[in-house]
Amino acid sequence: MIDGLLCSPSRVFEETIPIEHLELHDDSTFLEEPDAPEKTSPSSSLRLKDLIPVLYQEGRYQGEPVTLGVGGFGRVELVTTLHHGKYFAMKRVSKKHIVAKQQEEHVLFEKRILKAIQSDFIVRLHFAFKDTRYIYMIMEFCAGGEIWTKLKEVGRFNEPIAVFCTACVVEAYAYLHKKGIMYRDLKPENLMLDAKGYVKLVDFGFAKELVHGDKTYSFCGTPEYMAPEIIQNQGHDFAADFWSLGILVYELLVGSPPFSSSEPAKIYPKILDGLLKFPPYMGEGAKSLISKLCRPRPGQRLGNTKNGIKDVRHHRWFSSMNWHKLRVGQVEAPTIRLIHKGPCYINFDRFPFDQAKADEEFSGWDKNF
Known part of the structure; x- marks a missing residue:
């Protein structure tokens, strides 16, 4: 982490x-x-x-x-x-x-x-x-910067941009889940744009290996994106990643997640209530996808039933997506218009340089690093 x-x-x-x-x-x-x-x-x-x-x-x-x-x-x-x-x-x-x-x-x-x-x-x-x-x-180095920064700049994404970003995440999930890895920390802050506008997952601090069919009981993630079964400590598996995918689609299209509060403790009851309120401008396809990804029961969630992630790819919200072309990098990224031209760091917030040095550490825990 x-x-x-x-x-x-x-x-x-x-x-x-x-x-x-x-x-x-x-x-x-x-x-x-x-x-x-x-x-x-x-x-x-x-x-x-x-x-x-x-x-x-x-x-x-x-x-x-x-x-x-x-x-x-x-x-x-x-x-x-x-x-x-x-x-x-x-x-x-x-x-x-x-x-x-x-x-x-x-x-x-x-x-x-x-x-x-x-x-x-x-x-x-x-x-x-x-x-x-x-x-x-x-x-x-992903020169396009964070999706979170872009979302704050424009308020909310139009549907083609949201579809493209989410499709990139679906491909990352497909790769990880096939290898038995849950990601568990999806949010716009952990999505970066490369120079072509393609989206990449970063920060694997909460990732975990899990045998398909097993459950794990750790309490982790970002509050707004946590699945109900994590909050209730009922044991969770790959289905928790699909819940967070639904939350991501909502945040990309609306500009803020569906369950939020300045105090994390107040977010959890909202998630457990599970009442999704959709703004009037949201399309029917997006509402359908989010509702199916954010089902309270993990076994009923889109992506977590017998056809697995194929069901997510085949949902009508992605009808414009050519998945093969995406995988081989031949889809023209609509995100490219969000990327500013200029010095290589133009798409990042600026921070002052920190000249303080950390103390030395000699315990040896990192001998295999």
């Missing part, structure tokens, strides 16, 4: 999880064979010292290193290399903070998941480094 590191500060899920309820992931066999041949990394011999910060070219932070996001555990910075001229998002996390919050296993698990994943709808981890103060995850 790297604490919404690529998140906007609006809805970071801080400490809602009692630490004793957090599950640690076991190290059993994990994603033995990638579905596709490994795509070559930008350089197999890149070292941490080869990475140099990208600096703001103008504005109040001119000359300072570009920060793409901040979270309770650290920062995400924009870096490049002298030789390749390629950009990366470098997630830098304090080892001392990870130990203090008992997140060692989660961090190791997130790294292992991201290293094994080969999907065009999920952000790639190219390299991982560590020193005495930090662990560093060198991720694919």
